[in-house]
Amino acid sequence: MWLQVSLSFFSFLFCQCQAQSQASLRRFNDPAGRCHYTFTVPSPTESSCSGSSTKQELTGVLSRLTLVEALVSRLVDGADGSSGAGTAEESLQEAYSQVTRERDQLQQDKEHLSRQVQKLQTSLAELDREAESLRKRSCQQTEASEGALYNYRPGKDPVHDLRNDAYQEMKAEVTELPASRLLPEGNLSFTGCGELLSVGNPVLHRKADSITGKYGVWLQDPDPRGPGFTNQTVWRIDAVGTDVRQLFMYEDMEQFSRGFPSKVLVLPEPVESTGATLYRGSLYYQRRRSRTLIRYDLVTESLASRLELPHAGFHGQHPYSWGGYTDIDLAVDERGLWAIYSTTKAKGAIVISQLDPVSLQVKESWETKIRKNSVANAFMVCGRLYTVASYTAANTTINFTFDTATGEGRATSVPFKNRYHYNSMVDYNHAHRKLYAWDNFHMVTYDVRLGRPRHGAK
Structure with a gap:
């Protein structure tokens, strides 16, 4: 990621340099025998160099570098956030699966209870019929017992x-x-x-x-x-x-x-x-x-x-x-x-x-x-x-x-x-x-x- 940002930044600078017709690149050896490269771009506004303008230019470069660093930081944080989002998505998926399983279990319990209610209703109906039969039989026995008592x-x-x-x-x-x-x-x-x-x-x-x-x-x-x-x-x-x-x-x-x-x-x-x-x-x-x-x-x-x-x-x-x-x-x-x-x-x-x-x-x-x-x-x-x-x-x-x-x-x-x-x-x-x-x-x-x-x- 840092490599991509750096290349983009230097590409940006290079494109700006190409836009200046007076830009030049010079190579020379210093007295110690080391090779130096010099990249020169004439200022369109200033006629001569001064210490203050150089400081302002350096300050501008530093500001731009600070902006670049902030952009890189946001990109890095975004990458980390996408990883956290993936973890959250996995957690939501697991919770959804658990709720689904519980729903299926509740549905099974409901069906089981419905079957029990049907059985109880059937038993209640049988008991009602038996009670009615016993009432009729009790009446017959009472008549017989009263006759015996007299x-x-x-x-x-x-x-x-x-x-x-x-x-x-x-x-x-x-x-x-x-x-x-x-x-x-x-x-x-x-x-x-x-x-x-x-x-x-x-x-x-x-x-x-x-x-x-x-x-x-x-x-x-x-x-x-x-x-x-x-x-x-x-x-x-x-x-x-x-x-x-x-x-x-x-x-x-x-x-x-x-x-x-x-x-x-x-x-x-x-x-x-x-x-x-x-x-x-x-x-x-x-x-x-x-x-x-x-x-x-x-x-x-x-x-x-x-x-x-x-x-x-x-x-x-x-x-x-x-x-x-x-x-x-x-x-x-x-x-x-x-x-x-x-x-x-x-x-x-x-x-x-x-x-x-x-x-x-x-x-x-x-x-x-x-x-x-x-x-x-x-x-x-x-x-x-x-x-x-x-x-x-x-x-x-x-x-x-x-x-x-x-x-x-x-x-x-x-x-x-x-x-x-x-x-x-x-x-x-x-x-x-x-x-x-x-x-x-x-x-x-x-x-x-x-x-x-x-x-x-x-």
């Missing part, structure tokens, strides 16, 4: 035989009937003992303020005995914990709502779950991790009697659907004290036993045809068992009833609301004609309406 008598059918077609689990999906169809004429003001016709909306009285109050028991004694409390006194047990023994007493519902107990009793044995009840001045409950029933006298504040419930499942063998070790559920109604549970012989079916309120001895028992773990809870009204279909559904039903007077059970559909979506306790109080419930930290009551008993019922 003809049921204790001792006739082997209710513990799971292969018997008449043994059908009651489901929560039952058809609801309008309340107007459930209320016979003339029963709107009926106050006697009869069938459950409707349950009102839940009324909130208190909300627990700690985790121990997620579920528990709260009641009023429908038939109190002894001094110190009445049927307005409220009793409460927080059932969350490994050693539940505290029984809180409140003078009335107002004090209960404010949350300040007037007395706290310590029970002699720990409580199992939410199956306790109150009756005639005593608290009845199941001892933790056992089938032992305990009667605790509220007046003397002492253990009055205890007895093992024969063959009863306990601590998770036959609980309600929500769990909570609700194997034995004690209840009270117009007919007295009851135990709702299951046994090994019944194989998960609900057994109802009427108990002596003093000794806790079993007076009589009935086996039903509904699995205990298929319902959320149960209670007794006028000698009839009623079961709640779901403990979480906001709008569920009381879906089954069994009459101990006739030994007959049947499906029913009385609307019931779980406003707080985790109902762990439902008990009936015949003095106030209300249901008491503990629904996810909330203590609520429901008004109930009873109708006249069916024709032929005792």
Whole structure:
């Protein structure tokens, strides 16, 4: 590159020299014998040489040489830049190739996901068809089971035989009937003992303020005995914990709502779950991790009697659907004290036993045809068992009833609301004609309406 620039420069000078007609080239030897060449060009403007003009001429030559050097530098830098541009171009080419590869991979992933979506859609369609088939089959089975329930008598059918077609689990999906169809004429003001016709909306009285109050028991004694409390006194047990023994007493519902107990009793044995009840001045409950029933006298504040419930499942063998070790559920109604549970012989079916309120001895028992773990809870009204279909559904039903007077059970559909979506306790109080419930930290009551008993019922 430097050679080309130099040749160009001297060619330029040579061409300029040729343009001057007076230019001459002379060669001579100096005294030392060395050869000298002299190139002469006359100045067109100056008549004679002077030192200053010579300096100006040299300055001009130097300026031109400086310009030449700058031009050469730019040419050299341009050559280096073209090399950098080539490197940048190679980098861009490599990046483009990588983006292309990633695009192709994404396209493959998209096609794979599309195939998976198609498979899932196909599976969903198959499941929909299967569900529709099961719904149709369920309707047929329900009709058959209802017919069997109407003809049921204790001792006739082997209710513990799971292969018997008449043994059908009651489901929560039952058809609801309008309340107007459930209320016979003339029963709107009926106050006697009869069938459950409707349950009102839940009324909130208190909300627990700690985790121990997620579920528990709260009641009023429908038939109190002894001094110190009445049927307005409220009793409460927080059932969350490994050693539940505290029984809180409140003078009335107002004090209960404010949350300040007037007395706290310590029970002699720990409580199992939410199956306790109150009756005639005593608290009845199941001892933790056992089938032992305990009667605790509220007046003397002492253990009055205890007895093992024969063959009863306990601590998770036959609980309600929500769990909570609700194997034995004690209840009270117009007919007295009851135990709702299951046994090994019944194989998960609900057994109802009427108990002596003093000794806790079993007076009589009935086996039903509904699995205990298929319902959320149960209670007794006028000698009839009623079961709640779901403990979480906001709008569920009381879906089954069994009459101990006739030994007959049947499906029913009385609307019931779980406003707080985790109902762990439902008990009936015949003095106030209300249901008491503990629904996810909330203590609520429901008004109930009873109708006249069916024709032929005792």
